[in-house]
Amino acid sequence: MATKTMLHPRNQHREGYDFERLVAQSPELEAFTTRNPVGRTTIDFQDVGAVRMLNRALLKTYYDIDFWDIPADYLCPPIPGRVDYIHYLADLLADNNDQEIPRGPNIKVLDIGTGASLVYPLIGQSEYGWDFTGVDVDAGAIKSAQRICETNKLNIALRRQDIPENTLRGVIKPDDVFHVTLCNPPFHASMEQANRGTQRKWSNLGKGKSQKLNFGGQNAELWYPGGEIKFIANMVEQSRDFADQCLWFSSLVSKKDNLQPLYKILRKAKVADFKVVEMAQGQKISRFIAWTYIRRNQRSQFLSDLAK
Template identity: 35%
Template structure:
């Protein structure tokens, strides 16, 4: 019972702090008073709070329409039956990608933050990600889709918003391409675009994409639909990221199992053989062919149980880094997965402050001969070997650590070496030392690490930064990630080979 209580007390992920609705959730009563078309869908519960019927497609569509109009200045509509997105949840995804692009984990393609290009896989009739990304952040987008209905309404939703229409291209996927994607071919493959857009350079005539041989291909999977990225991205195109809300289900019967919501959705939007796992696996395989055409490849994931196998697939194909997150909106949880083939940046000490002062990770699949005390002692040894000062408390299962600038550089230099070994990197350059462009911090980094017993074979390791405003605080997430890699290699049955958080 004690362990279960501890597990419930773990902080639950929340809506992204930059999300417009993080502090001010939609006010149904206010929206009903401002938009008469929304008023019929609002009723009041016994507690006096305004509500809508989430099983009514008309209500969810009208809510999305008025939120996009009221909070984003966007005119929007979709016909009956098309997938209706929830604005707060989709905004979370946009802001997470913004975090990835602004991080210094991997180098930027360009230093112009006003020239970000994204690719929305299966943009749908709603075209929600390009509309939000363009209106919130000024990003340019290519949105791809297959069906005529989706393409027609996506185009309409772009054209009815002339302030951002020049930033968005809607591109038709040529379904005849799929017959050759898994076969040996020495001929150039062609792709089609449904719209020209000379203002942002995306609308040139269809160009050949590079041919590939069987040596470039990866193992086949159960996905057998139209092209996703390879065969749609044109030769020479580069993007900062791709994003995707994949078909989550294997059948429409499975898609209809949740009676609490009605967000619509056609079979093309909701279903594919093998479900989201097969669809995202194809994105991974396409990314192997396209490599650094994208700085970040990302996708939403509907089932947490699929994350483990998708991460394993990414390890197999040799990506340099994997990142995951959780999207929370009300009682609904979705996950995000991101990966890259860009070699990791070698910056050791970040000159900016740490975004998080509390971090954690799970040690699952602990080998039977090890317990919490062994992990705790290993944590102490890990930092002592780097020269840091450690104070072990076996009663509270905690270690207080103080590390100087030299200690931090030593720990992270070892991290870079481990990462290169795990992904087959061939860069021989030493990590950079402090210079005039990156001042050497002089104060120490202080933090505490605690080990909690969860269930047999599982431990929770939590780290707390003591001084968030210290000059070395920006190195704390990288140090904690390095510790995670070392502990998983030493104590868990499944070895960690890339950086995961």
């Protein structure tokens, strides 16, 4: 497999950030801009305030989100990589729909751990018109997401997961049916591990010691007992309860080394199929794993029935 170095072909940020356009739409961004050594406009990506302002400008300019903000100390996600996940999920659904991307509010998507930023539903609804349900264990995140929805007059359902150990149970209702789920799971196994990762990042940047995380983040966003593998394994186990209520389950996987253990877990769960989709932003490679219990010859009909 050839290694990807570019964003998805439909990603609007494939050619980099158009700061002239962004500042024209969000003049407050200009105060955070600077010039890099070759004279191009950029921002300090280690400055959480600058990244937050850039996200606000991106969401307004490309996705028609007039208001976007998150409380201090919540995860501030980089937009282009999040956009890629949405586009590759669209391709995944197209594979079961004669290579045509299904669009519109009849396409139901469940975002596990939607976060204070609500970033996946905002992008997916703008790009494809999908109907999103966002779930989170954190009350503050739900409150922030609700504010974004209400201020922008968006129809995005939000549900609180009351049991942190659960991923799907308790939030998928008996009459729910989804085309796809997505998730950006916590990848540290403990808060101590998250702090050590932070120290390494700051040291590599020549910043010395700091307790500050590069893009913020609450406990539930950063770590889960047993780490990423345990989180996704838990999701796979619970997905069996909803095998006939969702076409594709999916989750980001931060480390390539985590894939082999997950393959074993999926085979043990007797899924009908699973696949890994690689994504890239420059030299950084990310990926998501997707699995389904619906057999290949039934997926097109399953998708068609849901889209009615």
